[in-house]
Amino acid sequence: MPLGRAVCLTLTAAERHRLKKMAYGHKTEHRARQRAIVVLLAARGRGNARIAAETRLHVDTVRTWRGRFADGGLPALADRKRSGRPARFTPVQVAEAKALACQLPAETGIPLSRWSCPELAAELNARGITDSISASTVRRWLREDALKPWQYRSWIFIRDPDFRAKAARVMDLYARTWQGKPLDDDEYVISADEKTSIQARCRCHPTLAPGQARAARVNHEYKRGGALAYLAAYDVHQARVLGRCEPTTGIVPFMNLVTEVMKQEPYATARRVFWIVDNGSSHRGKKAIDRLTSRFPNAVMVHTPVHASWTNQIEIVFSIVQRKVVSPNDFTDLNEVQDRLRAFEDRYSATAQPFQWKFTISDLDDLLARLDRHTADHPEESSATPET
The missing domain is CATH 1.10.10 (Arc Repressor Mutant, subunit A)
Structure with a gap:
């Protein structure tokens, strides 16, 4: 035809x-x-x-x-819809599998800390929810609702009764505001803290540079060359890092850092220099505030809330130092560690831009409101005794 x-x-x-x-x-x-x-x-x-x-x-x-x-x-x-193979599992079985994944194994009598897809598949078969199911099928079901029971994140409940007031002061300083008034040009905000125990690990074999389709190779065995503490002050609005290395942390090493910074310009002649610090032992409480003010009358110490170091921008600097300077920790001795840190400070301060801090007071209020709702739903957590 x-x-x-x-x-x-x-x-x-x-x-x-x-x-x-x-x-x-x-x-x-x-x-x-x-x-x-x-x-x-x-x-x-x-x-x-x-x-x-x-x-x-x-x-x-x-x-x-x-x-x-x-x-x-x-x-x-586009492809036309196809009937495909008849479904082996009912929607009820899928829902029961997801519900099991949303429970802690210990609550169901299983001696595991976290679920994995093979363990979930085995438990579904053992309970008779399914006759036979593979781990890949369970993984596909969980992916539909972005469930990942094998992952976990640590957290800590807010214990500071003045959390909102303390955190709001820090947020205001990041926005160049203090007690409702904008900061002048001769007022500065510094975030400071200590990074403890930076070790000098001398590898037993030289580190090999990366090559084509090959990552850098660092020998696992090393000799200990000692450890030091890195104390740093970060000018929030000028993206400037000033640091020093000390054998250990404490009141004296911290005041050495403060003295080194406050004797430099523009901080020496500034109207006010705000020091944002956490509640570490070297700068905790009213004694630390008085000690700082007696040495430098133009310095104002501002504490972050307890267990809220994430509100301190120096922690971001320390994470950068850890990734770009310390890891994978291949130093011959402590002098090389100090030289590398000093050189990085100059390099970073010459090219860095201030962090785009986006967590505002309104975000803080939203966070506290969510925690209040969580506490109302779980009153036993708010009355729990904190670990010592």
Whole structure:
């Protein structure tokens, strides 16, 4: 039987634009790209046999997609829905599996700390919820609701009764405000703390530089070359780091850092210099405030809330130092550690920009409101005795 004539196609400007994006886009699926090319060539008046030769497709495939586009336009180029294999598991079984994943194993009498997909699959079979199920099927179910019971995050409940007031003062300083008034140009905000126990680990074999398809290699064995404490002060609005190394932490080392900073300009002649610190033993309480003020009358110490070091921007600096300077910790001695830290301070202060601190007082109020709702739903947690 002779075949019918090829269907003539006429494209609108929008259809042509969309088909070209499908045909030449780098992220387009291969099958979608082939179908778009078939339609574009057909719209140029080419026959099915010629299109099949150019695209290396079977002529019946070309005829199919040409006809589908003529009947249904762009939506017709998508795959039609298929019935597929009948579902092996009921929605109730899926829901029970997800509910089990949302429970701690210890609560169900299982001697595990966290669920894994193989353990969940075994438990579902043991309980008779399913006859036989694979770990990959469980993993697919959990992925639908972004459930990852094998992961965990640590947290600490707010214990400071003045958390809001203390945190709000720090947030205001980051926004260059103090007691409702904007800071002047000769007022500065410094975030300070100590990073303890930076070790000098002399590797027993030299570190190998990275190469093609190979990461840098650091020998696991090392000789201990001692440890030191790194005390640093970070100018929040000028992105300037001033630090010093000490054998240990304490009141004297911290005051040495303060003295080194406050004797430099512009802090020596500044109207006020706000020192944001946590509640560590070297700068805790009113004694630390009085000690700082007696030495430097233009210095104002501001404490973060208890267990809220995340409100102190110096912790961000320390994380950068850990990633870029300390890790993987390959130093011959402590002198090399000190030299590397000093050189990094100069490099960082010359190129860095202030952190874009986005956590505002309104965000703080939202956080406290969520915690209040959580406490109302779980009153036993708010009355629990903190660990000592």
